[in-house]
Amino acid sequence: MTQILQRTVLFADLRGSTALYETLGNTEATTVVTRSVALISQIVSTSGGVVVKTLGDGLMAVFADSVSAVVAADEMHDSLDRIVPPSGQRSVPVLKLQVGLAHGEVVEMSGDCFGDAVNVAARLLDHAGDNETLATASVVAGLSSDMRERCRSLDKVQLRGRVEPVHVYLIEGRRFGDTAATAYGELLPQAEPEGIRLVWLDLNRVYAGPSLPVVLGRSPQVTYCIDDSRVSRSHARIDWHGGAFQLTDLSYNGTYVRFSTGSEIVSLRRGTCTLHGSGLIGLGATLTDPTAPCVRFEVLKFADTQPQDAL
Structure with missing residues (x-):
């Protein structure tokens, strides 16, 4: 059945897998990537979202609201450090995560989703740096006031394949206070x-x-x-x-x-x-x-x- 719904679309992409295959070999690198995708898929589910499909080193998911999607993105970034190569090696290349979020009308059909919000969320990955979450203004508008304080405007960005530029925000990592801890535990x-x-x-x-x-x-x-x-x-x-x-x-x-x-x-x-x-x-x-x-x-x-x- 075809449905037209308002959804927040999340695209997540793991980068650095090529270096992993070169360093660990096919078997161990495949295990690391597979575990990483499984972990972020689980986070989508526990945050109230639905995984639409996995995309090699990443996935696409939808959420009923922007808050749940941002919570999921935060947890993805925080949890990726739990993935350790099976051999226990710590000197191997680290996987980096990029997340793109867009909110709007989507068409759900045969288990897949289509629409402008889907295209925009996917294109945001082109502009995301390592371990960053980028979101559109429509996503930010649906956040709580404390979440909006973490959003920094990158102004309007021209996305590939789109005529009109899109107002994009960088969602900074969760902050647990106004001070930063040093390596020795002191706060500055x-x-x-x-x-x-x-x-x-x-x-x-x-x-x-x-x-x-x-x-x-x-x-x-x-x-x-x-x-x-x-x-x-x-x-x-x-x-x-x-x-x-x-x-x-x-x-x-x-x-x-x-x-x-x-x-x-x-x-x-x-x-x-x-x-x-x-x-x-x-x-x-x-x-x-x-x-x-x-x-x-x-x-x-x-x-x-x-x-x-x-x-």
Whole structure:
């Protein structure tokens, strides 16, 4: 029977399985991936959702409301650490989880679901970094006030195959207080964002506080627009997380970083690195290519720029 219902659609994708197969071999890697998918499937069920189908290294599920879907996504991220290779090896590559959430009208037919919300949730995985949950504005609107406080707007994002951009939010991990624990158990207050300067040609901007995160890309809708055909519409994102600026690659052609203090080029393929000091960010082409679209960055410490009292 065909039904038209309002549902929150969840797509979850495990990344890093290729490296697992290379390190562990087919048998053990298959066991790890299978256990991981089974675990997140179980979480869907215990959170009140329904698994529509598994998709290789991930799954698609639907929930009656946004709160249940976000609770499930949180539990997926928290529980993935329980998966340990059968051999007990700890030096093997770690699986990363990306989650996309969209809410809207879906058509349920023959055990499957169709509709714009399904397509949008699936496309959000293209823009999610490691261990991140991205959600549409319609999902955020259905959350409780304390959950909405964890949602940071990434502004409108152009999704593959869709004409109109979609307002996307990053749902931060669950916070259990306003302080952060150190390795020694002491608690420190959360640091306020510093500033970061980005320079490409004559486009010189400084971002901090409410203006974060910053999305770099070719689309006019992104925060920092770079008009070059090698740059994806939403190519990379800079966040303030854990007391540091984090650069996440969202593209198909890759993002490259070289710090002023060294000559090594860090290659990001759907990965993340911490930005410190100053250096160069190459978008869509390695920094060894002199024609590569290249953004200069500088992490600013505003405290150092404040006037000091005379001694």
